[in-house]
Amino acid sequence: MLAALRTHGALSRGELARRVGLSRTTLSEITAQLLQRGAIIVADTDAATRAGSGRPAERLALDPGSGQFLGVDFGHRRVHVAVADASHEVVAQGVERYPDDTPWADRLAIAFALIDRISRETGVHYGALQSVGIGVPGPYTGAGAGGPAVNWKARLAPEGVDTAFTERFDAPVIVDNNTRLAALAEAINRPDAVDNLIYLRLSDGVGGGLVVSGRLVTGSRGFAGELGHVTANPSGAPCRCGKRGCLETIASVPAILRACAATGADIETLDDLAEAVAKGDPAVDAVLREIGSAVGRVLGAAAMTLNPREVVLGGEIVRIAPVLLEQAAATLRYELYSIPSDQPHIVRAAQLTDSDGALGAIAAIFHQSPLLAGYPDPAASAETAPQRRSAQ
Amino acid sequence: MLAALRTHGALSRGELARRVGLSRTTLSEITAQLLQRGAIIVADTDAATRAGSGRPAERLALDPGSGQFLGVDFGHRRVHVAVADASHEVVAQGVERYPDDTPWADRLAIAFALIDRISRETGVHYGALQSVGIGVPGPYTGAGAGGPAVNWKARLAPEGVDTAFTERFDAPVIVDNNTRLAALAEAINRPDAVDNLIYLRLSDGVGGGLVVSGRLVTGSRGFAGELGHVTANPSGAPCRCGKRGCLETIASVPAILRACAATGADIETLDDLAEAVAKGDPAVDAVLREIGSAVGRVLGAAAMTLNPREVVLGGEIVRIAPVLLEQAAATLRYELYSIPSDQPHIVRAAQLTDSDGALGAIAAIFHQSPLLAGYPDPAASAETAPQRRSAQ
Structure with a gap:
């Protein structure tokens, strides 16, 4: 009903009933509730356009001002x-x-x-x-x-x-x-909703989320999907969580910028990185490939565990430095070699979800x-x- | 009803109806179906023990010879x-x-x-x-x-x-x-059924299984839980799956026996290993700890991903060489350090499930x-x- 009002604009109860295939009685009950809830309003009457005689019918519309x-x-x-x-x-x-x-x-x-x-x-x-x-x-x-x-x-x-x-x-x-x-937004936002999905986002931190058998997984205590704190390098740098070499110490945006700057390139911000990538700086490229590989290994372990239909890599940096995605995909392909090759494991950035959390x-x-x-x-x-x- | 027959032996329909709190009519319908299915039999009548007059009542019992x-x-x-x-x-x-x-x-x-x-x-x-x-x-x-x-x-x-x-x-x-x-058997076979569980078995191969949100997970194509083919050592030995350094190349029973024998100890079978463990051979102990640590790292990545309530390690070798379990538990504890310490992650062998697949x-x-x-x-x-x- 709401979709019909969205698509067609204001409609009378009679028009609405015909469009959604409900009886006038049922429809009146529902519209009464929606009016009370503030979801819809009485926009006007059809008096102006009405051909026949009789009392003008109210026309209902979504209340565009009512946040639901x-x-x-x-x-x-x-x-x-x-x-x-x-x-x-x-x-x-x-x-x-x-x-x-x-x-x-x-x-x-x-x-x-x-x-x-x-x-x-x-x-x-x-x-x-x-x-x-x-x-x-x-x-x-x-x-x-x-x-x-x-x-x-x-x-x-x-x-x-x-x-x-x-x-x-x-x-x-x-x-x-x-x-x-x-x-969850990724899994729902597909032509066919995805039943099994691993999502990893490279941002200020590194976090993940899982959809398993069609459900968002929280784990026994709400910590499921903490892929940023899977160990990627046992002898790596200390992580804020207290461990060493967590994926986040390698693949968070600050960590990536630091590693790229350590090549001697003048990189402090994502814009600087974008410039270095555009230029094709080979030292920066090598660093990014190494990081992408670490991402691919952690995703590989998670994907061998869960056998998802899709692996999604998100974060603005993935669009700025596509080599991260390429290398992660290549490493993931190898890590999943044990599984017959007809298993489609696509890695791709989640543009909309990133930009609109x-x-x-x-x-x-x-x-x-x-x-x-x-x-x-x-x-x-x-x-x-x-x-x-x-x-x- | 079946449980009542199991507990109390043969019962008349009247006794059975009282015990399970069903009407005679409903009960008769169900018993008719069970008799037809071969699940229960008419064991005898209560003629011998009957005090009152009237037609002797049939007594029903489980058919112990009918495999269901x-x-x-x-x-x-x-x-x-x-x-x-x-x-x-x-x-x-x-x-x-x-x-x-x-x-x-x-x-x-x-x-x-x-x-x-x-x-x-x-x-x-x-x-x-x-x-x-x-x-x-x-x-x-x-x-x-x-x-x-x-x-x-x-x-x-x-x-x-x-x-x-x-x-x-x-x-x-x-x-x-x-x-x-x-x-699945592990998750069900608990005083409280476990909603979130990771199971890993060290045997001729290394395999795993997952229970997530109370469901056995198969993954998008039936490959979920393949922890044996998570990479444990990227530059490790070739695996039968085509990759290198899969956990199975390190922690399968044949791999463990080979690694222990490589210390110079006379180990070919599980019995030999049991003897070396009983003796306290320090070189064998060190090898087993290293293997246990690899097991703990792979379990750690899976547990950071899924946040299970229990991690179960199975296989005869885990009972023969308890140090495998101890070291895996210690490593797992470290790998899960990112998660607050009140998270109980118990690792324990699954005796019954092992011996009775x-x-x-x-x-x-x-x-x-x-x-x-x-x-x-x-x-x-x-x-x-x-x-x-x-x-x-």
């Missing part, structure tokens, strides 16, 4: 907010940056200010929010259950994130690791929605796909 | 068969050995002869089989769907195993990798049974636990 779903993605250095309407379409979004060391209380304040600003600028309001999805960096325990979050060293635990949002919006709140949510949080809400309980039901996938594409 | 579930475990060097009755109790079993290079046609003939011999010796019959579970070595694709099996080099593909059994017994047949089935195949049948559709429902776990214990 709020997705919030806290990165190490920015928060991203997206608002979707009743038909799962993203109707407003925004980003606010902050320094890496910003305390969580401040991050929350920044997020709330951004949410207010979006409302002011776009007219969207939050009075009828159905649910809020929140992605946080680092492992999050008690995922979906509002349990405490745990973080390493210098990283502050985002405890209380859920209650802060629950109090503010009086709506159900789901909090989970943002990379895991991105994995809040979509993962929104996907998580939809995933929890009774509407999508049957995920990876193709119907569910079809339902969420449009709003994701529309955000491009 | 057949589990078959094909190893590289032996086939193990177990038969369970209607109450899931193992009522007969047997083992037959064969050389490693025995073709599959011969293995099937040996298994059928063993099944016949068990019938002759124990009086169990297979006329009323409900289903057959079969474990095979190596990865098995299309698990549970009767798809083709794939094996590496010198290993013959057990294609047609399912149809051979279907034709012979006219019952549904489930075929899967035997180590994966052992993982056919139980995994039988567990798989029960798992598929409508009775256990709710696995890991505690009721299901309680239902299957007794037969496993009774087999000790």
Whole structure:
């Protein structure tokens, strides 16, 4: 019904009933609920265009100003907010940056200010929010259950994130690791939803997410998918987690920039790296290949364990330095040689999920929605796909 | 009802109805079906012990001679068969050995002869089989769907195993990798069924199985859990799969025996190894620790990926050389250091599952049974636990 209103604009109850194949009685009950919830509005009547006689019929439309779903993605250095309407379409979004060391209380304040600003600028309001999805960096325990979050060293635990949002919006709140949510968004955002997928994101940190047998995997305590802390080099550099040579010490964006700079190249930022890659600097290329190989080995062990249909590598740096992806793919191919060669293990960057982290949080809400309980039901996938594409 | 008959022996329909809390009508319908299926028999009447007047009541009992579930475990060097009755109790079993290079046609003939011999010796019959579970070595694709099996080099593909059994017994047949089935048996065979578990078995080969979110994981093409072919040493010895330094080249029983013999110790068999371990040979101990460490690293990568509640290490050699388990546990502890220390990751040998592979195949049948559709429902776990214990 919501999709019909989205596609066709304002419709009378009679037109709507015909389009969705429901009786007038059933349809009236549902529209009453949707009107009450603020998801739809009475746009006008058909008096102007009406040919016949009788009382003019009300025409219903989606309320474009009524945010129904709020997705919030806290990165190490920015928060991203997206608002979707009743038909799962993203109707407003925004980003606010902050320094890496910003305390969580401040991050929350920044997020709330951004949410207010979006409302002011776009007219969207939050009075009828159905649910809020929140992605946080680092492992999050008690995922979906509002349990405490745990973080390493210098990283502050985002405890209380859920209650802060629950109090503010009086709506159900789901909090989970943002990379895991991105994995879910990846799996859903396919022509055919993917039942088995490994997702790895190279960013300020290195994180992963798993979809196994059609379900987002949290593990026994919410730590599943922590591929950034699989040991890639047993005698490697100390990691912030306390171990040595974790993949994150090799393949996080800061680690990659440092390793490239150590060749003597003038590289401090991703832009510098892009320039070196464009130039074809052979020393930088060799370093990137070595890093890609480490990524491929860790992905290989995970893929030998899980036999996924797809392995997805995300992060802005993967687009800046495609050789990372190429080398990871080549190494992964070798690591999976034990499995007959007709096993398609594609490695590819996740453009949309990268650039728009809040979509993962929104996907998580939809995933929890009774509407999508049957995920990876193709119907569910079809339902969420449009709003994701529309955000491009 | 079957459990009541198992516990109390023969009971009249009236006694049975009272014990299980069903109406006489409902109970009569069910007993009629069970009688027809051959699961229960009319044992006698209560004429001898009856106090009142009237027609003597029939007393029903489990038919101990009616095999309802057949589990078959094909190893590289032996086939193990177990038969369970209607109450899931193992009522007969047997083992037959064969050389490693025995073709599959011969293995099937040996298994059928063993099944016949068990019938002759124990009086169990297979006329009323409900289903057959079969474990095979190596990865098995299309698990549970009767798809083709794939094996590496010198290993013959057990294609047609399912149809051979279907034709012979006219019952549904489930075929899967035997180590994966052992993982399932491990997960079910707990006071509380384990939702998240990694199982690794060191044997002629090295194989694994995963239970994730309460489900046995097969992966996109049936290769999930192939931990034996995760690279443990990138520059290691060639593996039969075509790669180098797979865990199997280090931690299979033949590889372990070879490495121990290379110290100069007189070790050819597991018995020789047991003697060297008992003696406390320090060179052998050092080799075993190094191997245990490799096992722990591979398990660590898998456990960082999946965050299981339990990691189980199986195989006769783990009991012969406990240091393998100790070192693997120590290494695993380090590899999981990134995860807060309250995460219990226990490594322990799976004695029963090791010695009795056919139980995994039988567990798989029960798992598929409508009775256990709710696995890991505690009721299901309680239902299957007794037969496993009774087999000790």
